[in-house]
Amino acid sequence: MFKLGWFVNGFAPKTWHGPWAGENRTEWMGPGFWQDVARGLERGGFDMFFLEDTAMIEDTYEGSAAYTLRHAAMAPKNDPMPLMPLLAAATKHIGLVSTISTIQYPPYLAARLGTTLDHLTEGRIGFNVVTSVSHRVAQNYGYERHLEHDERYVMAEEWMDAVSQLWESWEPDALVLETDPPFFADHTKVKAVDFEGKYFRTRGPLNTVPGPQRRPVIAQAGGSPKGRDLAARNADVMLGLVQSPEEMVEFRADMDRRLAAFGRDPDDLHIFFMAHAYIGESDRDGRERFDAVAASRHDPSAIAAKLWAMSYTSGGEIDFSKFDLDGPVPTRLGNGETTTHKAWTAAGAGKTLRDVVTGPANYGLDFVGSAATIASQMDEVMRATGRMDGFLIQGIEDELTRRSLAEVTDGLCPELKRRGLIRKSYEHDTFRENLESW
């Protein structure tokens, strides 16, 4: 059996124009659409609903925010944190992961928020811990520019230590709750942490009572060596960007080694590999859909979108609109999402920039065919790691409508359930327990 998560690029406009967009251009701002998504995923048997976040309006591409705002590209974006309890109220079991940046949230604020959300979601909150990749985000939070890539991870490790100590500042039996005589909590079991690091200081203890999970499920997505170490030390969930079953096996083996080096059981980390499902009524239909998407990447609008995305993942350092599309792929690496960026530039060795921008838009494993065929392919691929890992499904070209969701939750998922490949029900109350149950 394997697990499923759904990745959404932010509490942001989703597919907001075109035949199946509905009223998304305004509806995305409120809770209803997202509650429908969460309910659909729970019906499908998903372990988690995963919301990315970035706090900025990107203006690298063509040196302005014109493209970004015209196309609603990664902006605007609401803060995902307040949405979490509203999703929890609309569902019963699914894990809810919100992104939290180590430069946006001082440890005390983060730890207190995590515990409060753990209570409000009744044990279903997770945090995707990111360092943020752009100078623009850093500038919104008081920095002149963002730290250099590896130093961001030094900061993130320290942040994780501080937050973890705050979550442990109440011993498990500190809460007494006797009414006669009244005795709420035992102060000898609630301790200061006196954390002092290079970037953060916090005294503690936390002024919140531990939640059902004690600490939210921690996810991590950075795939560089430093990112992998951050996950190996701290995370319960990791997002893996790979292109083939062979890379999946390598990724898993590398993470196993890193967890062991930090004294953790490798089975404590659940890797969700990014995947896209081109589901058709028949295999041929699915293949035609895949081919149509591949062909559409040659449209000028799709090329602009990819150049915009490359500018963003460079950490806001390289404006890809400036290069000759038929010239070589620029190899300079920005200070941003190095793994994604390296993959793009590596794919372009000896090729033109046009070859790269018209290639696959999103990293991950592509499954193509009828729901039954895709279920078999997923089974086969997952057997390759021999572990109970998962897939992190993302809409094709980031599409998300009620229709595209239903293709997976009501088309593919029943097929996976019939074969006993994914959960049919949730055994436990909390996200962490369900995640760890197999």
Ligand SMILES: Cc1cc2nc3c(=O)[nH]c(=O)nc-3n(C[C@H](O)[C@H](O)[C@H](O)COP(=O)(O)O)c2cc1C
């Ligand atoms: C699947 C995936 C999801 C991510 N989600 C976010 C996010 O929500 N917010 C953010 O600032 N960075 C996000 N990132 C960026 C990473 O967390 C990380 O900071 C970045 O990839 C740079 O790390 P690396 O060089 O180790 O890959 C994401 C990356 C990946 C691959």
